[in-house]
Amino acid sequence: MSSELTVGFLPLIDACLPILAREHGFAEAEGLSLRLVKDASWATVLDRLLYGQSDAAHMVAPLALATTLGRGRPATPLSVPFVLGLNGNAITLRCDLADRVAPSAGRLGDPTAVGAALREAAMERKRAGSRLRFGVVHRYSSHNYMLRYWLAACGVRPDADVEIVTVAPPFCADALQAGDVDGICVGEPWNSVAVARGAGRIVLATAQIWRRGVEKVLAMREPVLAERREDIEALVRALIAAARHFVDPDNHEANAAILARSEYLDGSVELIRRAISDRLLLRKNGKPVHYPDFMFQYREAANFPWISQALWLYTQMTRWDGTEYSDEEAEKVARVFRPDVYRSALLGSREPLPGASSKVEGSLAGLTAVGTQQGAMTLEDNRFFDRIAFDPHEMRGYLANLP
């Protein structure tokens, strides 16, 4: 007898792991019957989770923290035992703006150089009495925080110098084409859709802003994790198996075909296959460019819910919501990510488990072996583009030193 779990998702490539866990039978092998529910907004994915129509959900990481803290909804503690992936987003600008700030159209720009040129353009627009406008997919998304982090570090003050608004992923290309926004920060396949339509050019991948930035997570209500602990641990194992399958180049073709189906992304197999093999078509009629680790779904224990990642997101949340940092909130946030569940689900498996549950984010310039609880683990470059590291023990100081 298998247990049924209902998992909500938005039709984005990084919903791949639950989809593949179901399609390739990894869930079934763990005694789970996965039911997947597709929605069109994070608000609805969240509502279904909060009102019991789903047991777990694919979710932008900051939203899981915001919900726990009661921002936008009454506070409801959520738990995250698994990270569904790192990065996978890009910044696409209107063609004329892209030509100005990132003139070498054949490759991704340099974040510092593009940022400096963008600052010029933003200030010029501001002097003319309006502001450049960017679309992000949600107020509480990594897209929003990555874009803001980059802009601020380049001397562009979000909200003051440029406007940042929410645009639903399927409308991003439209908004860019219609001139409603000058740039978008969105996940795939939506950048590629905008490029294919000639609405814009991809100038940066968010992985260039933070090489190992946490993106989507598997979230659930805290009591659901407690009541269905065994099922959730089984789900973690099924998702890990799906992640291993997803990153194997031999499977890209088949997986792209599954994800493209109408009940999932309902999109182009070609665009999806390109994104999952880390290739990006930066401009219309160009040639795809390979950017390694554009999406990051498995290696280096990418799915491990590092508490330091949650805390970095919390610093950005206070920064951009304009609220005071509080130790009490930070503690609540730290409890959302559940490395203990990840560990107990995978103890004794061949998956490496790190020794620590928190780390200094963005401190590694190259290959570094780290201590583990089981297996061997080597981390690669995980820096932010401005080389500032985040020490979760020094959050106040970190925030004070940010622009």
Added chain:
Amino acid sequence: MRIAVVDESATRAAVICDGLAALDDCELFVITERREMVARISAVSPDIVLMDLGNPSRDMLEEYFAVSRAVARPIAMFVDESDAESIAASVEAGVSAYVVDGLAPHRIRPVLDLAVRRFNAFARLEADLAEARGKLAERETIDRAKRILMDSRGMGEPQAYAELRKTAMNQGRRIIDIAEAVLTAHQLLGGK
């Protein structure tokens, strides 16, 4: 009380408004356009905004409500925790409600209850319609199968139908299944 119904389906919006019209002293405003949605809502200055859960613009709308730039009065997701049951019913029916700050729960409840009922009614209507469409398609398939039998075996119409029915009964299948099999076989054998 001013109620904005935001729905990209004009038909569903009409069904909902029709239901809400029964409420006393309610003014209804329907917004079906995606572009300039926030400006339109803001111009209405609503006490309640009803929106279907399948609308991709919910995140955008919630952001505007959260920062309250576009609307004069703060609006919150209708999330009075004392009324979780009513919210769960609305999520199940597929409708979300945003309510201006300070509106008394006893004024919200009837609106939400009605909206839920109308959403459910609309869903039933759609299901009926889909079923009717399916029936119509079945009818056509059976007619085509009959025509094939009439042409290839020189049968009259009643005889062709009787043949289909007899085969269905003998095999314990539905007539539509037999008709589809006839069509498939006919195609495979080079017919049109």
